[in-house]
Amino acid sequence: MAKITIDYDKCEGADCAECADVCPMEVLVLEGDKIVIQEPDECSLCEVCMDVCAEECVKV
Secondary structure, three states, X not given: OOOOEEOOOOOOHHHOOHHHXXXXXXXXXXXXXXXXXXXXXXXXXXXXXXXXXXXXXXXX
């Protein structure tokens, strides 16, 4: 299972949500105004979420 973390102190949530938009496995999703990790074992370790995060909040 992939270890995914989000630094919520830096994350802009709904104001950005780029990570959720690009996640091919839909592991990162927007719930309300917050990005949440759902089904982390489905993560393909592509690290696209890390590449698009302007604030560098997402770590895989």
